Amino acid sequence: MDFKEIIANKISDVINIDANELKSYIEVPKDNANGDYSFPCFRLAKELRKSPVDIANLIKDGLNIDEIFEKVDVVSGFLNFYINKAIIVKSFFDKFNANENYGSTNMGKGKTVIVEYSSPNIAKPFHIGHLKNTVLGHALDNLYRFQGYNVISWNHLGDYGTQFAKLIEAYKRWGNEYDLNENPIKKLAEMYVRINQLCAEDESVLEESRETFKQLEDGNPEYVKLRDEFTKYSMIDFNKIYDLLGVKFDKIIGESFYIDKIPEMYEVLEKTGRMIESENAMIVDLTPEGIDTPCIVKKSNGASIYAARDLASILYRTSNFDFDKCLYVIGNEQALYFKQIFAIAKIMGIDKKYIDGLEFVGYGMLRLPEGKMSTRKGNFVEVEGLLEDAINRVKKVILEKDNLDGMDIEDVSKKVGLGAVVFSNLLDSRVKDSVFDVNSAISFQGDTGPYVQYMVVRTKSVLTKVNNDISKDIDFSILIDDSSLNLIKVLSNFEEVLRSALEKNEPSFISRYLLDVAKAFSVFYNNDKIICDDKKTQDARVYLTYVTNKVLNRGLNLLGIQVPDKM
Ligand code: ARG
Numbered sequence: 074m075d076f077k078e079i080i081a082n083k084i085s086d087v088i089n090i091d092a093n094e095l096k097s098y099i100e101v102p103k104d105n106a107n108g109d110y111s112f113p114c115f116r117l118a119k120e121l122r123k124s125p126v127d128i129a130n131l132i133k134d135g136l137n138i139d140e141i142f143e144k145v146d147v148v149s150g151f152l153n154f155y156i157n158k159a160i161i162v163k164s165f166f167d168k169f170n171a172n173e174n175y176g177s178t179n180m181g182k183g184k185t186v187i188v189e190y191s192s193p194n195i196a197k198p199f200h201i202g203h204l205k206n207t208v209l210g211h212a213l214d215n216l217y218r219f220q221g222y223n224v225i226s227w228n229h230l231g232d233y234g235t236q237f238a239k240l241i242e243a244y245k246r247w248g249n250e251y252d253l254n255e256n257p258i259k260k261l262a263e264m265y266v267r268i269n270q271l272c273a274e275d276e277s278v279l280e281e282s283r284e285t286f287k288q289l290e291d292g293n294p295e296y297v298k299l300r301d302e303f304t305k306y307s308m309i310d311f312n313k314i315y316d317l318l319g320v321k322f323d324k325i326i327g328e329s330f331y332i333d334k335i336p337e338m339y340e341v342l343e344k345t346g347r348m349i350e351s352e353n354a355m356i357v358d359l360t361p362e363g364i365d366t367p368c369i370v371k372k373s374n375g376a377s378i379y380a381a382r383d384l385a386s387i388l389y390r391t392s393n394f395d396f397d398k399c400l401y402v403i404g405n406e407q408a409l410y411f412k413q414i415f416a417i418a419k420i421m422g423i424d425k426k427y428i429d430g431l432e433f434v435g436y437g438m439l440r441l442p443e444g445k446m447s448t449r450k451g452n453f454v455e456v457e458g459l460l461e462d463a464i465n466r467v468k469k470v471i472l473e474k475d476n477l478d479g480m481d482i483e484d485v486s487k488k489v490g491l492g493a494v495v496f497s498n499l500l501d502s503r504v505k506d507s508v509f510d511v512n513s514a515i516s517f518q519g520d521t522g523p524y525v526q527y528m529v530v531r532t533k534s535v536l537t538k539v540n541n542d543i544s545k546d547i548d549f550s551i552l553i554d555d556s557s558l559n560l561i562k563v564l565s566n567f568e569e570v571l572r573s574a575l576e577k578n579e580p581s582f583i584s585r586y587l588l589d590v591a592k593a594f595s596v597f598y599n600n601d602k603i604i605c606d607d608k609k610t611q612d613a614r615v616y617l618t619y620v621t622n623k624v625l626n627r628g629l630n631l632l633g634i635q636v637p638d639k640m
Contacts, residue, residue, distance in 0.1 A: 074164035079141065080110055080154055087135035088121065088128075105559075108146065108153030109161070115150050125150025158553035165565045169620055170545065174219070176567040176627055180575075181222030185395060188214045188224055190402035191320070194231030195327070196240050196261040196303040199314055201509065202404055204456045205439040208498045210402040211320050211633040212580035213434070219631060220575055225323045225394060229386070232304050232327035234379065236265070238286035241299050242278065243268035257306035259455075287376045290332055300329065310457070317460055317491060319633060331385035335377045338385040341421050342370065357417050368413040380414060387418050391427045398430040400578065405435040405504060434578045437506035439498070459511075464490030467515050467523070471640070485637040489523050490515065492634040496522025499580045499632055520588050522634055525625060528591035529636045532622035535603050535615065543619045544612045551613040556600040560593040560617060567624050571631075580632055587628045594621045 081096035095112070102111045114125040114132070121128055129147040138145055143155040169175050190210020193203045214226045243264040251260045272279040289296040304327065315321070342348045347357050353373035359366070370380050390399060401411060411433040419428050468486035471477070497514035501507050517523045536543070552561060566586070574582040603614040626636055 074160070074167075076110060076141075076154075076156055076161075076164075080112065083136055084112060084132055084152075086137065087132050088117070090117070090120070102153070107148065107151075109156045109562075110154045112152040112154070113150060114152065118150075158558055159550045161558065161565075162549040162552045162561055165561050166547070166549065166616075166620075168565065168568075174627075175620075175623060176571050177219050177221065178568065178572065179221050180572070181217060181220040183223075184221075184397040185223040185225065186217050186398040186400065187227050187390060187394060187396050188217065188400045188402065189227040189229050190214070190400075191315075191322070192229040192231060192403075193307075193311060194234075194236070195300070195307045196237070196258065197231075197265060197307075198258055198262050199311055199456045201439050201441065201456060201459065204314075204459070204494075205436055205498050205507075206402055206404070207314070207318060207320060208495050208633060209434070209436055209503055209580060211318060212499055212583070212631060213400065213402065213575075213578055214320075215631045215633060216571065216575050216580065216583075220571070222397075225396075226321065228322040228325040230304070230325060230327040232300060233289075233329045233332070233382065235282060235286050237300060237303075238289055238296075239268045239272065239282045240265055240303065241285050241289065241296055242282045244299060253302075253306055257303075258310045261303060261306070283374065283376075287374055290376055292332075314456055314460070317457075317487075318495070319635070326386075328379075328382045328386075331382045331389065332377065334385040334389055335381050338381065338388050338421075339371070341388070342384070342417070345420050345422070347417075347420050357413075357420065359413060359416050362416040362420075364409075364412055364416055366409060366413065368410075368417060370417070380410070380417075383414050384417060384421070387414070387423065387427075387431070388421075391423055396427065396430055398432060399427070400432050400434050402434045402436070405437055408433060408435050432578070434503070436503040437501075440506065440508045442508060442510055460491060460494060463494050463511055463515055466490065466511065467493065470515070470517070480639050481637075485640050488635045488637045489526060489640055492522040492526055492629070492636075494522075495632060495634050496525070496584055499584045502581050503579060522629075523640075525587045525591045525629060526634070526636050527640060528594050529622060529625045529629065530638070530640050531598060532594065532618050532625065533638065535598075535618045536622060538604055539611075539615055543615060545616065547613040547616050548609050549613070551610050552617060554601065556593075556597040557614070557617060560590075560597045560621065563589050563593045564620055564624055567628070583628055583632055587625060587632075590621065590625055590628070594618075594625075 077096050077099045078092070080099060081092040084095050085092035098113060098116055100111045100113065102108055114128040117128050118125050123131070126147070126149060129150055129152050132152055133145055133147055136145060141157055141160055143157050145155070146153045188210055190213070191203060191207040193199045210226070214224055217224045240261060247264060247267070251264060253260055268278070272282065285296065289300065339348070342357070348355050348370060349358060351367070354369050355371035356367040356369050359368060368380055369378060370384070372378055390396065403411065415428065415431050415433070418431065464486050467490040468482065471482060471486055493515040497509060500520060513519065514521060515523060517527055552558065570582055570586040574580060597617070601614055603611065603618055605611050629636055
């Protein structure tokens, strides 16, 4: 039952204003002493030429108040609606029971979405920016799938660029000093740092790297072979992280894949007459599109650049995948760049359907308490180490517990440690910069993953106590006390929360919501004895516990978090 809609229709019957418009004004009061829903009359004052209080009274007098409402009050310019509690409860359980995958809709049916995420750079460490990216992309990947979209998860590996050529230069110089069979990324990273130092000291080395890059692009077999080796080694390390996080990609396609597709892209762009020469490079002036910064699409030595590969990849995607949306999960620092890329794609005459589907999903910088991490300077943090650290810290906490009976400590530590890292990365709105503090992330209390996981474990142990004997045939009127009703109200928002999380590509809506559910459950759990003497009461409360378990589990899984059996 959509109470907002019912209220809007009833008001519309009295004042003859479109119910959809009225529905959008309806609020949920913070304090439920002011009703379950509230309709502010201020917005209608101008149109109806009456004071808000007069409007409120006028509506109330004309309102058809049936058994759905306990009462309707006028308070200043507000109409406060109190819904019959048993009806709220029944309508929620009806909604829940009607959908095997409660929370899902069929909004994605028949639609395809490419979710590009993670996209680390070969031969460089997977740094914490990539961790945030991967966690965010994975959550979106899950969310779109859950809503019925055909999702293509896409890892746009950085296996090209001048930095890559630098590495080949380093390998040529010092390759025999490093055994790449052991800790390949660490060694490659060391070489990268070393060659960067040399480039900074000696301009000619930088120049040589540029030339190497050009040759790599032209397909110099020795260089191509080296790059493929680096890729192979790097993927071994990246896959360790993906396995830990449970991430799987449908496509892993490096930037180098587009090299032979770039000439065709230049051809299309050339024809538009918008590719012009500037200081020996080719650029697109985007002033007509309202973007002040021109975009360089070809370097002076003719070598392609990042932008060329992105443009070629858009062409490739549009001609091979009939997508409705193509999401780019990428750090905020590339926001302007992607504005440029999307604008050029439009200039190139790509079908409007695809252009409209291109979406930049930016995120703020993730910092560790020590400060910003940069690969180039060499003070990078290895993500695998960071994840292991979280797991080990959780293990220590768990080992201090009294009752470890039947607990798979490795499994629990892994799920909780990883859950803590993932949850803390998805807690704030994605565009905000954030600091990852492992100690607060793994805390079992506060706004953390472990806190939510702990609540799921609680629901599980209640269900185990009744041998998972869950009766659906319950007396709704038992659940109208404040803490049950509040939990039910929160649970009934799940669909809405998932819908807006998807619309805004904002998994933090889900994490915040799960905290609300967990807190509401905790109050219910402490106030109402679930296992009790009265069978009818117990059945009703057990069922509410069961529903909570489903919602929390599902929500965590969508974020990419697993739940242990005990903790
Ligand atoms: N590899 C890049 C990096 O690590 C991100 C790639 C983003 N995706 C793209 N289509 N340009 O910074």
